[in-house]
Amino acid sequence: xxxxxxxxxxxxxxxxxxxxxxxxxxxxxxxxxxxxxxxxxxxxxxxxxxxxxxxxxxxxxxxxxxxxxxxxxxxxxxxxxxxxxxxxxxxxxxxxxxxxxxxxxxxxxxxxxxxxxxxxxxxxxxxxxxxxxxxxxxxxxxxxxxxxxxxxxxxxxxxxxxxxxxxxxxxxxxxxxxxxxxxxxxxxxxxxxxxxxxxxxxxxxxxxxxxxxxxxxxxxxxxxxxxxxxxxxxxxxxxxxxxxxxxxxxxxxxxxxxxxxxxxxxxxxxxxxxxxxxxxxxxxxxxxxxxxxxxxxxxxxxxxxxxxxxxxxxxxxxxxxxxxxxxxxxxxxxxxxxxxxxxxxx
Ligand code: 5AD
Ligand code: FES
Numbered sequence: 001x002x003x004x005x006x007x008x009x010x011x012x013x014x015x016x017x018x019x020x021x022x023x024x025x026x027x028x029x030x031x032x033x034x035x036x037x038x039x040x041x042x043x044x045x046x047x048x049x050x051x052x053x054x055x056x057x058x059x060x061x062x063x064x065x066x067x068x069x070x071x072x073x074x075x076x077x078x079x080x081x082x083x084x085x086x087x088x089x090x091x092x093x094x095x096x097x098x099x100x101x102x103x104x105x106x107x108x109x110x111x112x113x114x115x116x117x118x119x120x121x122x123x124x125x126x127x128x129x130x131x132x133x134x135x136x137x138x139x140x141x142x143x144x145x146x147x148x149x150x151x152x153x154x155x156x157x158x159x160x161x162x163x164x165x166x167x168x169x170x171x172x173x174x175x176x177x178x179x180x181x182x183x184x185x186x187x188x189x190x191x192x193x194x195x196x197x198x199x200x201x202x203x204x205x206x207x208x209x210x211x212x213x214x215x216x217x218x219x220x221x222x223x224x225x226x227x228x229x230x231x232x233x234x235x236x237x238x239x240x241x242x243x244x245x246x247x248x249x250x251x252x253x254x255x256x257x258x259x260x261x262x263x264x265x266x267x268x269x270x271x272x273x274x275x276x277x278x279x280x281x282x283x284x285x286x287x288x289x290x291x292x293x294x295x296x297x298x299x300x301x302x303x304x305x306x307x308x309x310x311x312x313x314x315x316x317x318x319x320x321x322x323x324x325x326x327x328x329x330x331x332x333x334x335x336x337x338x339x340x341x342x343x344x345x346x
Contacts, residue, residue: 051341062108203246
């Protein structure tokens with residue numbers, strides 16, 4: 001087992017079978033061995049620095065109906081909201097004052113925001129905050145639309161592939177969505193020049209170790225600048241309400257593997273990880289993660305952007321979360337820095 005981890009750390013790509021072996025035969029001792037290697041690699045590229053992203057959840061309307069997600073179209077219990085351009089700009093203003101230098105516009109796939117409106121919002125942020133990175137996380141759109149967003153000043157795009165296995169993808173999504181489309185979108189975004197983030201949930205229903213190995217091999221090929229992973233957590237108003245949460249330990253192990261697989265990548269320690277375990281985000285940092293994504297969404301809206309049950313920080317304002325995270329990160333021996341936090345080159 002340790003030799004497989006050494007092989008990965010030496011930048012040799014593992015076979016599907018070797019990855020399955022690692023995932024299925026891990027022990028607490030192997031976990032610690034991996035995490036120590038992962039920390040050494042992250043420190044080689046990023047030292048002890050942790051970057052912040054200010055998340056602005058600007059709409060929870062969604063035309064999609066993913067079986068796992070609390071803001072899916074069919075969830076008639078979700079109370080829906082949209083932020084205006086002015087609301088979004090005031091989130092940025094608040095975030096900038098708190099030291100944030102990356103804004104992430106995240107939302108459901110909400111067609112009410114036309115391409116022109118999104119371009120207008122992106123351009124306004126670009127003009128007001130020339131020193132900040134603008135990240136979009138708004139699902140699948142056309143190539144031309146991605147291009148117009150890039151030209152308006154967006155720098156990064158987050159679009160999790162969710163699962164690289166097409167039949168597993170079909171078990172998580174309605175028929176009109178496909179893993180081929182999702183993967184193509186990621187390559188399109190890369191071609192346009194976006195720094196791209198992908199990712200997936202650990203422990204989603206029907207997921208097997210073989211799927212996780214496929215996810216890692218897909219990411220080794222795509223080489224995204226960012227990878228977001230977190231445990232699946234059920235939402236009570238979805239078809240997956242009765243399924244168990246994903247394992248925190250396995251999520252941390254996959255984070256460690258990702259750090260070795262993509263040494264210079266930006267890996268968030270996600271809110272889902274912090275929801276599944278009160279110290280999940282600290283554990284994520286110690287497993288190789290180097291990014292945190294606190295919320296800048298106004299409180300009234302924030303409590304409605306609920307993808308899974310018991311989501312943390314829905315009642316705490318941005319300043320509180322920032323102070324809380326600073327304390328948490330300092331305890332790990334790392335520290336938060338005020339920076340755009342672009343990916344280093346390998
Ligand atoms: N549990 C954990 N993560 C979830 N996401 C959506 N629903 C859930 C859930 N129930 C993740 C998806 C999506 C990202 C925005 O949040 O991977 O891409
Ligand atoms: Fe939000 Fe701790 S990070 S309250």
